[in-house]
Amino acid sequence: MSGNTFGTLFCVTSFGESHGPAIGCVVDGCPPGMELSHADIQRELDRRKPGTSRHVTQRRESDTVEILSGIHEGKTTGTPIALLIRNEDQRSKDYGNIADSFRPGHADYTYWHKYGIRDHRGGGRASARETAVRVAAGAIAKKWLNERYGIIIRGYLSQLGEIVVPFMSWESVNSNPFFVADENYVEQLEKYMDTLRKSGDSIGAKLTVVAEHVPVGWGEPVYDRLDADIGYAMMSINAVKGVEIGAGFSSVTQKGSEHGDEMTPQGFLSNHAGGILGGISTGQDVVAHIAIKPTSSIRLPRKSVNKAGEQTMVATHGRHDPCVGIRATPIAEAMLALVLIDHALRHRAQNADVECPTPRIPGKIQG
């Protein structure tokens, strides 16, 4: 593996630079016979698309996906599904001034030393633009998980800077440009973002993603745990610096008598585990939280070095999201979907014949 393929049985191989001709991926391992249309994928891409509000980058990309293979008469054939998204709005000139300097917080310095060559335009391969293909591939995974198991995967922005936005309803999430789960916070967030944008600075965020109706028994017990694979998947998203499952870092101060989720025939009494025990799904909601760092591209000048190793100052004037967390919800959902479909297929491979004599207790928390 050379690092651009995600998954073991449902594999996504990604390619493309921010300012090259195109980005795209090959999705290998999708079971045959599922109806899949262009719209199924485009719908998810549109949720992530730049330029949808003043709070996100103004880069104009239609992000129109072309399906190159793997579909016959509207259905998946079981062969690789190749997806292609042409780049359109590539203002490479915006990046001329950083060709020779390393932007702080960016992968410029590390790419340069790793490869000795880099496509500096828009971050090249390190650009968050690559995440569009994750969303496209994730759309296929989401659909299959939903049709086959009734699984619903959704996420929301649970914190922006110091502003914690509690969960109110899923309906709220899609009604506002911040993906927060309580629309009453929108005005506060807009003011905050307007001030921030004027200041030339950026801010971090926290997202929460939830998968409902995951069957009990998915995940491998030692290394390829469901939570380990979620840790890997989430941390592979640009700008993510932390991942939690269920109670996450709150577990540090919890007692065992508080953390361990009690069980009754009517269901679990809590979900501190975040739906995973011993690396395997419990049948409860799978819950993950991620920390997203503030955008590194800011207008404020910062100290750096150039290719000659000399001191320089860098300020970034391209079109950038002041909070990359805002558009990251569809990406986090996609990554969770990719993890789950992989484990769904693994489970079928190894445990298709298992008949467990014990009744499954409901996954939802009992009130």
Next chain:
Amino acid sequence: MSGNTFGTLFCVTSFGESHGPAIGCVVDGCPPGMELSHADIQRELDRRKPGTSRHVTQRRESDTVEILSGIHEGKTTGTPIALLIRNEDQRSKDYGNIADSFRPGHADYTYWHKYGIRDHRGGGRASARETAVRVAAGAIAKKWLNERYGIIIRGYLSQLGEIVVPFMSWESVNSNPFFVADENYVEQLEKYMDTLRKSGDSIGAKLTVVAEHVPVGWGEPVYDRLDADIGYAMMSINAVKGVEIGAGFSSVTQKGSEHGDEMTPQGFLSNHAGGILGGISTGQDVVAHIAIKPTSSIRLPRKSVNKAGEQTMVATHGRHDPCVGIRATPIAEAMLALVLIDHALRHRAQNADVECPTPRIPGKIQG
């Protein structure tokens, strides 16, 4: 992959149940020609060994490792190194009473539904006993990284319940049974643990692991990022519920002007990135933090269900660590070592020829 192999070029394949005949692993991919003795591995195992203080499980395991292959005349040959640790102190009778019930917070319920069969004794494969083989394999990785690149990997307990223990010195860490980096806290911790143990309850913890002298340029840029692989590795450790790189969840409230580490020819001015940008090492210290949940095995009775799906109560009276975080430091170090050696080898494969014209700036923070 069936989930019991870690790594792509430096692969550890683990086997064994807590109360079966043995645990062990096969380490495949270690470069040839490195001196490796039994003591090199045993030393690390002894750091993790149970029964070393009253604050950890009293199970008596000598954890003596046998090297079965891959060494010739005291040196690695490049062929698989098989390591075997016989189980000795298996009080299976301790577990008779839980054969038919599912312990809250444990993998009992999930294993049972996944496999339809399970070795319930001591958690079987889900037992933290499996982590001994990680420590053994990690010892090999650590040695190679140190000899070849001068890398030093160390960790410490940075928080136990509400007690935050700041970093004072590495010398402190090995001088106390808690692996804290300031021995002045030891008395407070001992009192806390004694009270906790009497109460029959358990507590969570937070660990910090650091790798020094990692060269710039290790890690893949998209999925197999260095941080993604650390996320995967750490989350695969029993009881871990959260992983942070560098600033981690603190990034949520940081501004871009604060988070992005400025660079000077004399070095970076901070390390919020935790030594990783765009998934690739920066040359600074690689820093990760993990959240460890409280032990699920506690003496306090808890609600659960049995195999028949009926309500039951479970209290665990075996020999258990009241804080699994205490003995987890060597494990977290081992996992970090396994991630780093894998990326070291990948880097050699793909980038062995790279000559970068730019001088590397010092990894250590400039005062």
Next chain:
Amino acid sequence: MSGNTFGTLFCVTSFGESHGPAIGCVVDGCPPGMELSHADIQRELDRRKPGTSRHVTQRRESDTVEILSGIHEGKTTGTPIALLIRNEDQRSKDYGNIADSFRPGHADYTYWHKYGIRDHRGGGRASARETAVRVAAGAIAKKWLNERYGIIIRGYLSQLGEIVVPFMSWESVNSNPFFVADENYVEQLEKYMDTLRKSGDSIGAKLTVVAEHVPVGWGEPVYDRLDADIGYAMMSINAVKGVEIGAGFSSVTQKGSEHGDEMTPQGFLSNHAGGILGGISTGQDVVAHIAIKPTSSIRLPRKSVNKAGEQTMVATHGRHDPCVGIRATPIAEAMLALVLIDHALRHRAQNADVECPTPRIPGKIQG
């Protein structure tokens, strides 16, 4: 892995159906800094292109490749190189009559039962058209192997039906449409093929591929042997039914005193091993032979069954190669290149530091 990715460190992920919009691949793992132009790839594709003589299929495909990523200012960047070839001459109507029947010798019946759905047009994914992407990816591997190690990979048609064509010179191979290594046989072959074509039948062939200047020490010793990977690679080519390394099936009747290649300080005295001992390259020419079955698509009517399971007759009237072996030489070369580059990179990963005190003996046979 879902079966459409070749390689472990230099990975080719292939997609596309014969009569869909396009075929292509993602090449992941190419080291950075190698000059790579469109022409480097197109040249190899043109060698395999249909319609170049009357002895091969008259399907008209320009097979023009587009490079979508991974190249910056004429050099590989170390990121995935995506290659796209649009399909042009898709006479799907040719295949209307076989939509409901299974052609003998083809994958129709097996795909149908495996997937329950299939893109029947031109064999869909099972079409030899997929091999174009192997040739494109192989061109990159070939170039790197040549520039970095001086390796030359070439092949020729060594037998067509009963006509054995001995090796005379490499110059001959590229001067005739059969890829035979002695142009004196061309007239005989043309007559044979003309007669065959008129008869409506097809014929098998044997190819030989040779890699010169492979260093000693490439290949893993147990499962991922160099010869095992060549066996896998060659057998994955459509219509291949047999693979030999060096003496191959002649070894069955050889004595040990004949087969084992003697060594002198001036070089090996023979090469029955085909350049591989214990799965590892010896420094001699790596030599493989493959058996290619006769084209299954023939005009002669044959017994088969239809989707309803009823008896039917099938005769194929599309445009087909009467001997698929003729155009297969570039494909076999490409597969050998893909195996070698993968082992080159693995070797660098694990054995980059090895310094062997023993002088290497010349790989070429001493006269």
Next chain:
Amino acid sequence: MSGNTFGTLFCVTSFGESHGPAIGCVVDGCPPGMELSHADIQRELDRRKPGTSRHVTQRRESDTVEILSGIHEGKTTGTPIALLIRNEDQRSKDYGNIADSFRPGHADYTYWHKYGIRDHRGGGRASARETAVRVAAGAIAKKWLNERYGIIIRGYLSQLGEIVVPFMSWESVNSNPFFVADENYVEQLEKYMDTLRKSGDSIGAKLTVVAEHVPVGWGEPVYDRLDADIGYAMMSINAVKGVEIGAGFSSVTQKGSEHGDEMTPQGFLSNHAGGILGGISTGQDVVAHIAIKPTSSIRLPRKSVNKAGEQTMVATHGRHDPCVGIRATPIAEAMLALVLIDHALRHRAQNADVECPTPRIPGKIQG
């Protein structure tokens, strides 16, 4: 992957040198709930054991396997099954004289250059002794395939030197020390071998392996074809120089009208395909043939070089099989079983839901 793991879903990770403390493997991915006893594995090992007749090596190894994990109350648990075989009869002194020379036809020279270090005793890791673990792992695969699908995997020696032994009956195979399928040839073979042994030379052989009752639809269509994986598996066996599927190299001289297997509702009319079309099983017998080179260790002196690169002569006087093909039948069967179980699991992962409307035609040839 570092080359010592076989399989993707049913993975065998092998370790151990010929004259080290032990050999063994970890089998990961075996579905849970299958009854598995020590005897199930030992029985297959005994078929391969050295010292059973005067025609094979006189090394005395009981090859007693110990199961270290993965079995609970007589059944597989779905967790890794570790198998250990201690080495007993290690006459390392036999190898003292070759420590500094490279035996022609052996991996001595290639290991030395690859690793710069080698365990020369008995070939170390390159020894055919490693194949014992394949047979042990294959026994598990065989049992599962038989219990779950009724698959029977058997092989026989079809040629020894110039002596071709046609197939008469499976009963014959187990009644003679040569594994030939017609016991009337035994006397001729014994005479041949006695003469050969006295001469100090060795001879090659050809084996045939057959899997009956393989369902239609197993195998991936492009790279991980069933035949490609068989090619890889067979070529990974020590001393194998060629692999054929079905008609194999006979395909070269066949016409399409002869090779393509016609189909009728009552079954296929022939099996030139060897049970595989387009990389996917047809439901007919899967048939493979392999060429095994003559033993390289012979008493006749041969030219070679030593570690200093100087001319030397090597004659081998240890205990060696004069025809390694004789004991290779259980190994080839094991490798075929490992390939098939892997594809069985893959098929369940991806195609578990497929319902094909077309009736399957019988796999057996119609008379």
